[in-house]
Amino acid sequence: MELYLMCPGNGDGSKGSNSPDRVNFDWREFRANLFAQEKAGKAESNAHNQTGTPQESKPLGLKWAHPIPVPETGCVLVATEKLDGVRTFERTVVLLLRSGTRHPQEGPFGVVINRPLNKKTKLEEFEEVIPGLCFGARNSLDEAAALVKKGVLKPQDFRFFVGYAGWQLDQLREEIESDYWYVAACSSNLICGGSSGSSSETLWEEVLQLMGGQYSELSRKPKRDV
Numbered sequence: 001m002e003l004y005l006m007c008p009g010n011g012d013g014s015k016g017s018n019s020p021d022r023v024n025f026d027w028r029e030f031r032a033n034l035f036a037q038e039k040a041g042k043a044e045s046n047a048h049n050q051t052g053t054p055q056e057s058k059p060l061g062l063k064w065a066h067p068i069p070v071p072e073t074g075c076v077l078v079a080t081e082k083l084d085g086v087r088t089f090e091r092t093v094v095l096l097l098r099s100g101t102r103h104p105q106e107g108p109f110g111v112v113i114n115r116p117l118n119k120k121t122k123l124e125e126f127e128e129v130i131p132g133l134c135f136g137a138r139n140s141l142d143e144a145a146a147l148v149k150k151g152v153l154k155p156q157d158f159r160f161f162v163g164y165a166g167w168q169l170d171q172l173r174e175e176i177e178s179d180y181w182y183v184a185a186c187s188s189n190l191i192c193g194g195s196s197g198s199s200s201e202t203l204w205e206e207v208l209q210l211m212g213g214q215y216s217e218l219s220r221k222p223k224r225d226v
């Protein structure tokens with residue numbers, strides 16, 4: 001199976017239209033703000049208890065990531081150190097294109113992402129995973145090729161994947177519960193806004209660092225000898 005991932009736009013994954021009249025609401029970003037506020041509140045409480053001086057909370061940055069309890073479409077699966085030595089998934093970040101159902105042929109699936117892309121637009125033949133990030137299969141290529149010929153998009157705005165990572169619903173749940181994967185929500189900008197030289201390993205470290213705490217510590221650990 002061949003998948004074609006497109007992240008069209010200007011690198012800012014938070015906006016899906018150039019129209020100033022469009023009201024953009026990304027519930028994922030709203031949730032991330034709540035998570036950041038809660039995290040900042042705890043840090044402020046601890047700092048206030050230690051110094052007696054309250055600290056100002058930081059606004060949510062363009063790139064963000066935070067842990068979530070269960071997989072959802074558009075989330076990322078971040079390989080833990082338990083997958084060190086497993087060549088296929090060692091220190092990878094899997095973008096989940098579908099969270100799946102219990103139907104045997106409709107389980108969760110996604111692709112290992114190596115580098116972000118930089119364009120963003122809405123295409124009827126591409127399915128939007130999260131704001132600014134779309135995917136399609138072979139039958140979507142005609143429309144994509146037409147947009148490239150018109151100069152709307154560039155060839156670099158597409159990422160091609162041969163094959164995908166797939167699970168049964170319970171299989172993925174068991175792998176997560178066994179600490180093979182961390183589940184995180186992250187900004188479209190984190191996936192789409194990186195440099196062309198970004199690698200999957202660099203993204204792995206960046207996501208973990210943005211998640212903070214124990215996750216950030218893992219990003220600095222050397223690979224385990226297996």
